[in-house]
Amino acid sequence: MTTMTPTRLLCLSAWLLVASPALAAPTLSGARIDDLRGLERRLGQSEFSAVRERALGQAERLAGGNASDRWARALYLQLAASAEARLDDPLAAAGHLAEARGIRGVEGVQMDRWLRQEAGLRLRGGQPERARALLGDWFQRHGGSADDRWLMARLLADSGEWSPAARWVNRALAADDDPSEAHAELAATVLQRAGDDSGALALIERRLEEADGDAETWRRAAALAQRLGDPGRAAAIWEAGWRRGVLSGAEDLQQRIRLHLAGGTPARAAELLVKALEAQVLPDDLDHRRLLAQAWQAARAHDRALSAWRDVAERSGAGDDWLRLGQLAVGWGEWDVAGEALAKARDLGESEAEEWLSSLPGQASVESGDSEKGGPTG
Numbered sequence: 001m002t003t004m005t006p007t008r009l010l011c012l013s014a015w016l017l018v019a020s021p022a023l024a025a026p027t028l029s030g031a032r033i034d035d036l037r038g039l040e041r042r043l044g045q046s047e048f049s050a051v052r053e054r055a056l057g058q059a060e061r062l063a064g065g066n067a068s069d070r071w072a073r074a075l076y077l078q079l080a081a082s083a084e085a086r087l088d089d090p091l092a093a094a095g096h097l098a099e100a101r102g103i104r105g106v107e108g109v110q111m112d113r114w115l116r117q118e119a120g121l122r123l124r125g126g127q128p129e130r131a132r133a134l135l136g137d138w139f140q141r142h143g144g145s146a147d148d149r150w151l152m153a154r155l156l157a158d159s160g161e162w163s164p165a166a167r168w169v170n171r172a173l174a175a176d177d178d179p180s181e182a183h184a185e186l187a188a189t190v191l192q193r194a195g196d197d198s199g200a201l202a203l204i205e206r207r208l209e210e211a212d213g214d215a216e217t218w219r220r221a222a223a224l225a226q227r228l229g230d231p232g233r234a235a236a237i238w239e240a241g242w243r244r245g246v247l248s249g250a251e252d253l254q255q256r257i258r259l260h261l262a263g264g265t266p267a268r269a270a271e272l273l274v275k276a277l278e279a280q281v282l283p284d285d286l287d288h289r290r291l292l293a294q295a296w297q298a299a300r301a302h303d304r305a306l307s308a309w310r311d312v313a314e315r316s317g318a319g320d321d322w323l324r325l326g327q328l329a330v331g332w333g334e335w336d337v338a339g340e341a342l343a344k345a346r347d348l349g350e351s352e353a354e355e356w357l358s359s360l361p362g363q364a365s366v367e368s369g370d371s372e373k374g375g376p377t378g
Contacts, residue, residue: 026068034371039079040147052083053064067105074100081113094118112138128158150183166194197228215246233332250282266298286315302332
């Protein structure tokens, strides 16, 4: 999150003392300038409390004076703000800058500089709503740097205003085509929450090359691709993360298999699952055997799919699994398998199996293993 640092406040003090004639600042006496410069030097020597007391005392003494006094008072308040910021009291610093901004005769350019600094200090002091209001006012007159735009996006995001935050993210990206990791993460989150999953995914994918050790970034990219209805892209992202070693372990392997199954490469899913079961990386249980059967079926590997579904039915002893095997066998014209499976499904109480059995080629052909094709397709 971007805030105005004490160092930047201090540097601005030096700028004020040599302000250009274009600002038409009132003339200060040599003694006044020497005093201001002396306080600035003492800031550099970490005499923060002393500077604050001296600057505030001078500002109070100059209240109600002429134009030169008012300008000097504003500068003392600015120095007091610098000291307060270094003493880790950002709200006190912000208050001094707000007071300086309100002094009659301070030029608009300088008022806006202090307003921008005050916004950063309000944010640092836990007043994000006030900071956002100040920054919004400042943006009405300034285009702002990329950091300024990122800050506005952050403030809106922190308030849950995702659509306005997304607009500021896009403005920031227009000025910053290589955002930092923190800014890229903010942008992806904002765009995703605002409903722009495609924009969020594009940002995350750009950073995958730099996210070798960050498994969550890879998982998030794959999840976004799935949400966009592109399971093939999700599978490719996951596969790349796996090959780099970023994704690993049983859970990631299961997701790798499922993404291949959903992403149009079911044979690859089946092959990976077979290896995992053989190596005992994944438990050889009914759920994984069912997943294997689904993968071979999706790959239209007839023999392997029928064998896998038979294994599932035998393990589960469930009528609906035998019914599924029978329906699949009918669709592929495997009458012997169909007749056997449907008969077992019927015997286990699956009423639908009787209708499927009656639609098979003649019982004689089923019993003799006649290979005539026909019957309903599953």
